[in-house]
Amino acid sequence: MSDALLIREDSNGVCQLTLNRPDAYNSLSMELMKALIATFDEIAEDLSVRVVVLRGGGRGFCSGHDLKQMLGEGEEEYYQCTFDTCSELMQRIVNLSVPVIAQIHGVATAAGCQIVASCDLAIASDKSRFATPGVNIGLFCSTPMVALSRSVSKKHAMEMLLLGDMIGAERAWEMGLINWVVDDEHLEKKTREVADKISASSRKAISIGKQAYVRQIEKPLNEAYTECSRVMTENMMTHDAGEGIDAFINKRKPNWQHR
Structure with a gap:
């Protein structure tokens, strides 16, 4: 070693x-x-x-x-x-x-x-x-x-x-x-x-989600939901979210760009 x-x-x-x-x-x-x-x-x-x-x-x-x-x-x-x-x-x-x-x-x-x-x-x-x-x-x-x-x-x-x-x-x-x-x-x-x-998942989606988890876990419930609603909107605007949803609807494997 x-x-x-x-x-x-x-x-x-x-x-x-x-x-x-x-x-x-x-x-x-x-x-x-x-x-x-x-x-x-x-x-x-x-x-x-x-x-x-x-x-x-x-x-x-x-x-x-x-x-x-x-x-x-x-x-x-x-x-x-x-x-x-x-x-x-x-x-x-x-x-x-x-x-x-x-x-x-x-x-x-x-x-x-x-x-x-x-x-x-x-x-x-x-x-x-x-x-x-x-x-x-x-x-x-x-x-x-x-x-x-x-x-x-x-x-x-x-x-x-x-x-x-x-x-x-x-x-x-x-x-x-x-x-x-x-x-x-x-x-x-x-x-x-x-x-x-x-x-095998989208790095972009995982990154957004992990960082949001850290931020929201210590917040009061209403603030946590406000934060994560904003985060999901941000996530929806990424390339990989569009790609993943289209792949799901069309029953194909997604091609992640990690962005």
Whole structure:
């Protein structure tokens, strides 16, 4: 495997990003977080990408922040910079114009669990495990809480945050943290099937819809409907909406132009 902290592979509209710190369970060093931010910025401008798959190399998905690096620095300014950078990364995932799918094997803990909660979809191996265990080391998972509380119910989020226990994939699915649990040997196949299905749709429509979802979810009901009525009107004016409707009426396959 490459020495790069982050490995990017593109194929048929699917961009696969592999966290590549296997000896450290892909913990989020400052360098890895900055590499992810830079890559998401590149993807945002790359119209050939229609969906992103985020996965971990080695034995697990991501174990959270690199605590050894943080303690080695040992200064308040560095800690603030670390958590600010992590927050910036999570917002890049949420605000990216194309969907991001987490492909999880092994552990996804603390900021690793935060990544899963920030992604649009999550597919996990039946052997994967999840936790926000900061309370066990005197460091409450406050920034992971932001993503977790927007992904699962209040009581499920507080269960994970207050107990800090490791939960299995089935429990994570019951909570709504992940979408699918599959046999470990089928994880990559299932992820690719989901990614390919999204990639086959209009990038323009998906982008409009994802960004509208992020904007409307925190609005009062009437404001959300006002916003999304405007968005659907905007969407109707695109080339792909006209193409898709015509293809549906005439029972043919649409020819997306992604505009």
